Amino acid sequence: MAGYRREWLAGLLRTGELVWAGRPGPGRELLVAFLFREDLPWLRAAYPPEPPELPRPAERLREALEEKGASFPVELSGELGVPTAEVERALWALARAGLAASDGLEPLSAGPPPQRPGKLKPWPGGRGGWALLPRPQALGEEEVEKLVRLLLARYGVLSRGILRLDGAAVPWGRLYPLLSRLEWRGELVRGALVQGLSGAQFAREELLARLEGEAGWTILPACDPAAVWGAGAPFPLSHPLDPGWRLRRAPGNYLVLRDGLPILAVEAWGERLVGLSDLTLEELEAALSLLPELLAGPARRLRIRTWNGQPVRGSEVEGLLVKLGFSRDPNALVLYRRY
Structure with missing residues (x-):
């Protein structure tokens, strides 16, 4: 987003105008939504977290937060008589279960706390106060x-x-x-x-x-609400060579649309490309020309390894990608972000 400054979002969280709520992501990752605090009760009711199976340390921490209210990890460590690192791992478990959140961006920037933390490098996500999110209520x-x-x-x-x-x-x-x-x-x-x-x-x-x-070309994240294609969506997609293939509506997957219809799937931040329809050389070049837009996000490079399940090196799209600025690696084609 042009002109965006991280401290604006951090300030809204600190003042309580905004709050973030999490749910489980891949592995130990956390998927996050930012909500206005006044909308939190009814949105929690409309999208209640699934009943979690919490480890015992997280259950104890949940009980402590219910009793004490908003607290800092070091305070919870003293209250429970356990190391701060254990408290931080339990807080992360509560955040992934959609039960607790902090008043800052530090946990989201730091990612999951280490399973075996080192003595000289504390988890940077443990800063700030943490509190339980309100329980979902009935929707009127x-x-x-x-x-x-x-x-x-x-x-x-x-x-x-x-x-x-x-x-x-x-x-x-x-x-x-x-x-x-x-x-x-x-x-x-x-x-x-x-x-x-x-x-x-x-x-x-x-x-x-x-x-x-609606007309023209665009590239859209597969998990965008406007993307109604893929696994679990109203409109399924098919792989030309793999009947069992499904596009997951997950971060890192994208769709290239022409006139509102998907014609190219991009998986794993560009590692795998799948053509979803027969395209002329000009149409294929137009679709591939949208791939550099992915470098406007967090990715610093695109490394394409396969085209329709086969190595991209030697495929019909290799020349087109090289023309777009991709360089040849032994097993991939790579495009780096330009600064």
């Missing part, structure tokens, strides 16, 4: 309407299949009457808006013109 009608408006803003078109993809803990039967009332009031339109989505579909009328006018 006002909160359900907030959820509907959030889903419409997130996906544009709302249907039973989109709700299933989103994972909100609210049945379609509870949203449908509200969506119908919004249609009667002229706020929404209903119809067969997107081919392939079954059942009733609702959208704002101003979105329809954008759907009809």
